[in-house]
Amino acid sequence: MNTTASFGSSFMEGSPSRQSPTRRSLHTPRGSIVRDPYDSPSRQIAIEFNLRLSLNDRDFNERLDQAAEERAKLHQEQLARAAEEHRKVLRGAELEVQRIELEEEQRRLRREEEQQQEIERLQREKAQQQADAHRRALEARQREEEAARRAAEHQRQLQETEARLKTQKEQEAAAERQKKEKEEADRKAKEAADTAERARAQQAAQAQAAQPARQPVTATLFSTTSAPKVAPSNAQASTSIDQVHAKYLQLHARMKEFRVSFANEHKQKGNPLKGPVGDTRRNIRLRLGQINTDRKDSVAAIKKLREDSFNVALNTPGPTIDIRPYLISQDIPPVGSDAEAQYPAFLLYLWICFEKFVLKQFEKEAASTDGRTIQEIGLIAASLLADPRYMWNGIPLTDVVLAKLHRICPILFGIRGTMSTAEGQIRLGWLPIDKNQPSEEQYGQRMRGLGAGYAALSLRSFNAKAPAIPMSEYWRAIVSICNTPSEDLWPGHFAILYGMIRDYYKKFLTFYGAQARGVLRRATIDLPARAPPRCKDAAGPVSVLPLGWRKENIMLD
Numbered sequence: 001m002n003t004t005a006s007f008g009s010s011f012m013e014g015s016p017s018r019q020s021p022t023r024r025s026l027h028t029p030r031g032s033i034v035r036d037p038y039d040s041p042s043r044q045i046a047i048e049f050n051l052r053l054s055l056n057d058r059d060f061n062e063r064l065d066q067a068a069e070e071r072a073k074l075h076q077e078q079l080a081r082a083a084e085e086h087r088k089v090l091r092g093a094e095l096e097v098q099r100i101e102l103e104e105e106q107r108r109l110r111r112e113e114e115q116q117q118e119i120e121r122l123q124r125e126k127a128q129q130q131a132d133a134h135r136r137a138l139e140a141r142q143r144e145e146e147a148a149r150r151a152a153e154h155q156r157q158l159q160e161t162e163a164r165l166k167t168q169k170e171q172e173a174a175a176e177r178q179k180k181e182k183e184e185a186d187r188k189a190k191e192a193a194d195t196a197e198r199a200r201a202q203q204a205a206q207a208q209a210a211q212p213a214r215q216p217v218t219a220t221l222f223s224t225t226s227a228p229k230v231a232p233s234n235a236q237a238s239t240s241i242d243q244v245h246a247k248y249l250q251l252h253a254r255m256k257e258f259r260v261s262f263a264n265e266h267k268q269k270g271n272p273l274k275g276p277v278g279d280t281r282r283n284i285r286l287r288l289g290q291i292n293t294d295r296k297d298s299v300a301a302i303k304k305l306r307e308d309s310f311n312v313a314l315n316t317p318g319p320t321i322d323i324r325p326y327l328i329s330q331d332i333p334p335v336g337s338d339a340e341a342q343y344p345a346f347l348l349y350l351w352i353c354f355e356k357f358v359l360k361q362f363e364k365e366a367a368s369t370d371g372r373t374i375q376e377i378g379l380i381a382a383s384l385l386a387d388p389r390y391m392w393n394g395i396p397l398t399d400v401v402l403a404k405l406h407r408i409c410p411i412l413f414g415i416r417g418t419m420s421t422a423e424g425q426i427r428l429g430w431l432p433i434d435k436n437q438p439s440e441e442q443y444g445q446r447m448r449g450l451g452a453g454y455a456a457l458s459l460r461s462f463n464a465k466a467p468a469i470p471m472s473e474y475w476r477a478i479v480s481i482c483n484t485p486s487e488d489l490w491p492g493h494f495a496i497l498y499g500m501i502r503d504y505y506k507k508f509l510t511f512y513g514a515q516a517r518g519v520l521r522r523a524t525i526d527l528p529a530r531a532p533p534r535c536k537d538a539a540g541p542v543s544v545l546p547l548g549w550r551k552e553n554i555m556l557d
Helices: 004-012 021-026 041-210 215-225 234-266 274-289 295-315 345-365 372-385 398-408 422-427 440-458 472-482 491-501 505-512 514-529 533-543 545-550
Strands: 320-322 342-344
Touching: 041 533, 234 274, 234 345, 234 398, 274 295, 274 345, 295 345, 295 372, 320 345, 342 345, 345 372, 345 398, 345 440, 372 398, 372 440, 398 440, 440 472, 440 491, 472 491, 472 514, 491 514, 491 533, 505 514, 514 533, 514 545, 533 545
Parallel strands: none
Antiparallel strands: 320 342
16 A cells, blocks of 8 residues: 555656646645545645645554653653662661671770770779789788897886886885885874874864754755866777667658658659659669769759759648657757748658668779779768758758668768677678678668768768858868778778778868878778788778879879
8 A cells, every 4th residue: 555655656656647736726735635626536645645645644653652762751760769779788787887887886985995894894903913923922011020129128127127227226225215205204194193083173173063064064065065087088989889879770760651651652743742752753763873983973963963952852832740859960049939840851851861871872882993083972962951941940951861860871970789699790891782782792882882972972062051061070081981990890891981981081181181091090000000911801991992092193101
């Protein structure tokens, strides 16, 4: 079948007569759709067929172009999706590579940390070995000095004995002369006394005859006013210490009873204080557990404890309690009625929880070689105790903390005992830790932590307010341990002493000067020197402290 193009070509190649101008003028152009009425029907059919065929071809080509465009568009969309999928896969691969690199970095850091910890452990062991070696050398030197001292003392005694033997005869002769002179003087004094006695008897008889009714009164007044005054003995001082200790133990029992009853009452469903009580207690534990060596964090923690705990307990409406039975160390001012002695029970409960968490944190942080965390915890506790908003009539709730310390660390307050009996162990603070009997290491760690914590609480001064625990209490605690007889010394004494001195000797020297230097000498040199054998291991770390101070040009010699 011929197309429009092929038909046109055949027509143009026809006879010349068909291409004459006259003939061409009689027919319509081939491109026209107007039919010539004189043209043959077959030709008209052919022209119309070719026209339709041409239109059909054009439509077909347009449909092909459109389909091609749609396929190209679909292809582009598929390419875009493939590219997006490729990017996702690439991103996933990159993230996986980053994860693997991060894990490798973490493993490397852990290895380095483990290596560093191992190095530190070896260094500590080496330092401990050196300290032990130095301690042994120091002990050997002390034994040699003691032997030399004893030899010199023996030689001095021999010389004194010879001198006494030399002068004994002279003394005996002088004593004989003094004896004779004394006998003569006694004889004369006796004669004079007899004469005076006879005169007094005669005068007394005359006075009795004149005023018989006043004699018994005079005798009574004489016997009363002439009675001698007896100075207090060491036994009386010990009794006084035990009496104060007993008062604090009674206070601790009252605190425990109040804490348990208050918690049980306000944890009941529907109690309006159930939420605040639980939240403030948990907030205290959380904040104290987050304390580190950064002073800015400590300041922020004090602010949070005030806002989220103590201010909540102070401002939340609730029951009150007579605070006077919970105050021991200070004189209670007179009040007009019992209403003036009331204190928020919620705030008292919070103080008791606070002291428990603080002292427990002291014990835990004692395991660390860096004592700055205990110092920051002590700063927080001292600051809150000295805050007048939480006091009663200007009296801080310090006795709440001291009562707990009297219970778990009596040695701080001059209490003595023996580790050979159960009662003596309790008097020395040998108490269960986490409901289990402690080991010697756990007991020593507790004593070190509480000693350092007590120093952090007491050895402190504030610009605008007085500290809750006076600085003199630090002096008293150290001196009471230094004055303990050798037979009453136990490892706990040296553990407490180590905690109180190791990180606080500079402050002690700053506050007390030369007097503090003398106390430190007694605590670190004299006391370990007279420690009994059972305390040698515990006294060792205390005795080597002055060696480290020499590097800072602090000499105790």
